[in-house]
Amino acid sequence: MNSSATTIDNFTPPPKRTIDRVRQGLAKRKAAEKRFKAYGLIAIILGLSFLAILFTSIISKGYSAFQITYVKLEVFLDPAELDPSNTGDPEVLSGANYGGLVKSTLRSMFPDVTSRSDKRALYGLVSTGADYQLRRMVMNDPSLIGTTVTLWAPADDDIDTFMKGHIDRDASESDRRLKDNQITWVDQLVAEQLIEKRFNTTFFTAGDSRDPELAGIWGAAVGSFFTLLVTLALSFPIAVAAAVYLEEFAPRNRYTDIIEVNINNLAAVPSIVFGLLGLAVFINFFGLPRSAPLVGGLVLSLMTLPTIIIASRAALKSVPPSIREAALGVGASPMQTMLYHVLPLAMPGILTGTIIGMAQALGETAPLLMIGMVAFIVDIPTGVFDPSTVLPVQIYLWADSPERAFVEKTSAAIMVLLAFLITMNALAVILRKRFERRW
Amino acid sequence: MGTVMELQTIEKPKTLMKTYNDTHAEQTVTRENNSLGSATVHRDDRSKTVGEIEAKNPRMVCRDVNVYYGDKHAIRDVNLDIGKNEVIAMIGPSGCGKSTFLRCLNRMNDTIDSCRVTGEIMMDGEDINDHKIDVVPLRAQVGMVFQKPNPFPKTIWENIAFGPRIHGLANDKEELDEIVETSLKRAGLWEEVKDRLDQPGTGLSGGQQQRLCIARTIAVHPEVILMDEPCSALDPIATAKIEELIDELREQFSIAIVTHSMQQAARVSQRTAYFHLGDLIEVGDTTQIFTNPKHQLTEDYITGRFG
Numbered sequence: 211m212n213s214s215a216t217t218i219d220n221f222t223p224p225p226k227r228t229i230d231r232v233r234q235g236l237a238k239r240k241a242a243e244k245r246f247k248a249y250g251l252i253a254i255i256l257g258l259s260f261l262a263i264l265f266t267s268i269i270s271k272g273y274s275a276f277q278i279t280y281v282k283l284e285v286f287l288d289p290a291e292l293d294p295s296n297t298g299d300p301e302v303l304s305g306a307n308y309g310g311l312v313k314s315t316l317r318s319m320f321p322d323v324t325s326r327s328d329k330r331a332l333y334g335l336v337s338t339g340a341d342y343q344l345r346r347m348v349m350n351d352p353s354l355i356g357t358t359v360t361l362w363a364p365a366d367d368d369i370d371t372f373m374k375g376h377i378d379r380d381a382s383e384s385d386r387r388l389k390d391n392q393i394t395w396v397d398q399l400v401a402e403q404l405i406e407k408r409f410n411t412t413f414f415t416a417g418d419s420r421d422p423e424l425a426g427i428w429g430a431a432v433g434s435f436f437t438l439l440v441t442l443a444l445s446f447p448i449a450v451a452a453a454v455y456l457e458e459f460a461p462r463n464r465y466t467d468i469i470e471v472n473i474n475n476l477a478a479v480p481s482i483v484f485g486l487l488g489l490a491v492f493i494n495f496f497g498l499p500r501s502a503p504l505v506g507g508l509v510l511s512l513m514t515l516p517t518i519i520i521a522s523r524a525a526l527k528s529v530p531p532s533i534r535e536a537a538l539g540v541g542a543s544p545m546q547t548m549l550y551h552v553l554p555l556a557m558p559g560i561l562t563g564t565i566i567g568m569a570q571a572l573g574e575t576a577p578l579l580m581i582g583m584v585a586f587i588v589d590i591p592t593g594v595f596d597p598s599t600v601l602p603v604q605i606y607l608w609a610d611s612p613e614r615a616f617v618e619k620t621s622a623a624i625m626v627l628l629a630f631l632i633t634m635n636a637l638a639v640i641l642r643k644r645f646e647r648r649w
Numbered sequence: 650m651g652t653v654m655e656l657q658t659i660e661k662p663k664t665l666m667k668t669y670n671d672t673h674a675e676q677t678v679t680r681e682n683n684s685l686g687s688a689t690v691h692r693d694d695r696s697k698t699v700g701e702i703e704a705k706n707p708r709m710v711c712r713d714v715n716v717y718y719g720d721k722h723a724i725r726d727v728n729l730d731i732g733k734n735e736v737i738a739m740i741g742p743s744g745c746g747k748s749t750f751l752r753c754l755n756r757m758n759d760t761i762d763s764c765r766v767t768g769e770i771m772m773d774g775e776d777i778n779d780h781k782i783d784v785v786p787l788r789a790q791v792g793m794v795f796q797k798p799n800p801f802p803k804t805i806w807e808n809i810a811f812g813p814r815i816h817g818l819a820n821d822k823e824e825l826d827e828i829v830e831t832s833l834k835r836a837g838l839w840e841e842v843k844d845r846l847d848q849p850g851t852g853l854s855g856g857q858q859q860r861l862c863i864a865r866t867i868a869v870h871p872e873v874i875l876m877d878e879p880c881s882a883l884d885p886i887a888t889a890k891i892e893e894l895i896d897e898l899r900e901q902f903s904i905a906i907v908t909h910s911m912q913q914a915a916r917v918s919q920r921t922a923y924f925h926l927g928d929l930i931e932v933g934d935t936t937q938i939f940t941n942p943k944h945q946l947t948e949d950y951i952t953g954r955f956g
Contacts, residue, residue, distance in 0.1 A: 462762060532799035536862070538760065540812035540869050541789035550811065551801055 268628075272621025278410040278423060279365040279373045281336055281399060285315045285344060286358045292348065293355060303348055308341040312363070319404075320395060331389050335396070337364040339412075339424045364412065365405065367422040367615035369396060373407060376614060387614070413622065417588045418604065422615030425608070427623050429590045433503055433583070433598030434572060434630070440507020440594055441571050445514045446564055452515075453522030453560075458548055477516035484512045485577030493581060500582035501597035509577045514567035521563020525556040558645040565638035569631050575602040601627045692945035695925065699944045700933035704732030704920070708873055708903040709754060709777075709791075714768035716749050716758065723749050727768075727929045729922055731873060736895060736904045738918035738935065740911060742950065745924040747907045748796075751875050754905065755791035756784050789816055792871035796878040798858035800850035800865070805842050808850040808861055809833065812869040828868055836864035837894055856887025863894060867902070874898065876906040880913065892917050911951055915939050923947045 340363030416426025
């Protein structure tokens, strides 16, 4: 009793009450908090503005690619030209000179063009695609021979560029791609309403081409689709199986530690290395076809596997142990526990990881260059063994092309790729929301 | 027998006891004086379990059970019977090994990598601790209810039906429906959930969730039910319901319950085992343990001197 009394006597109160000290520092604390918030806000604004710049630049450059200039031609399908001996033989028809018909039509539209060089300039108004278009019409319906058909033929890429205002008509003739007389003809066509811009279906249905007006993204899109299909079919089951084994069944020892470190390191390996590996192993050793989505998918699987494994392991780890105990407690075997309870709960995380990995694979270019998917491929692939290219490589190829008209095509292809990516990410969000469960 | 000899030579943590003795030195002396001539065993003597470890009609017989977590000796030479159709309560201060011992009875300790169990736990003439024993049928026979209600994040129906389905106890959905209904009825939950069997089990209240977990356990028709502090996360009303349930379930099952509440142990159990720092100190009829403990440590604990 005595001793405790002395303690109280000796207790000297601090010079200031706690509340005073707290108040003193309060302004400083609040200022720090405000600063911290401001930094975050600045970071976000910066990020958003860069994104806005990126989108504006791409869209402003690329939107015009969704339209293309067509020229109206009234072509007389001259039997003497197409099928002189009237055989009706498809081979004769397919080998006929459709280009000549297009040219004669153009000549008849501008009868005052006579000189050789002027004629060549005149023929340059219309794309060579007009020939193929005409042939397709005749091959589909040979009875058209002898009649006059109306054909909206794609204009040459330079005309298209001019119509879109990318060529300055006031520049001197030597400084622009179009000659003065070509501009006069185009003006004449515009006045007669024989030339107009329409929605560019070719861009979404055709494969690549050296002629910008005939080039399309579809071949690359299909190639990307097949490649991703192979990637998904390989990497998802393998990665989930690996993650489940490592997380749920593998003993914790030095070997599993080594495996874990290796997986984490593989995720950081530059993708071009995987490309070289794919070239050495899949193409040179196993003799798989070059430029094929199969090999592309294999290589991209190698690249996405670590990503999906790491995401899946994290998802499995986050399933509360009480769920495992509950299942084991009623006598479920480890596999049943895994299959009925842990895996479904981890699925949203696994799917998110998978889609992030797939989005990464969709945008990957470097490893595909190594295995020959950078080739110029016109045909649309019909399977995983057909040579093909993919969207990012197509962008790379177009960006590399000298023609002015490929600039807008490049941006348009980037927009298509971004649309794919946004769709995939949206899918990830939807899947997450749909499968998410609380416990 | 060789293993048992080896284990007995392992030293007990003297340091812990020493500090305890130092701080309570005075008290101990007076107690010793008071208990002169009586049957009370001194608190320092933890080597031998006091009381009747054997049940009249044993379902599980545990002999010389030792559990190690890595180097830590968590349970020392525990000998205890789990009787048929009786509730045995395990009490003791935190970290005394009662939950660890409970988890030995259906080998839930297998899920902990560093955990090692030695000794014999006999059930139907087999040592369940034998590595040849398959844990799946064992856990179907010895069910478990955990401290925190842990329903599966699935529908109420799925929660109950999971066990019977994986064990093939029902041939079709109608039989499963019947099992679900009877299990929920026996767990006293049927009236509350019969209209929402297709709703998630996680949407129920804490007490309902725990009864759902009990229903899930009895749906498999185990013979022994282990309960690890089943009411620690529940309010008194939910606790009362679960206690009532335990009393009813005793008619068909053997129940081992770990609890921190001595009142609960006194209310629901017929036998009580008191654990202290990894030793089984005293076993006996619940009334005897709570009215006339024979070991000093038991008396200290139940009278609230520590723990």
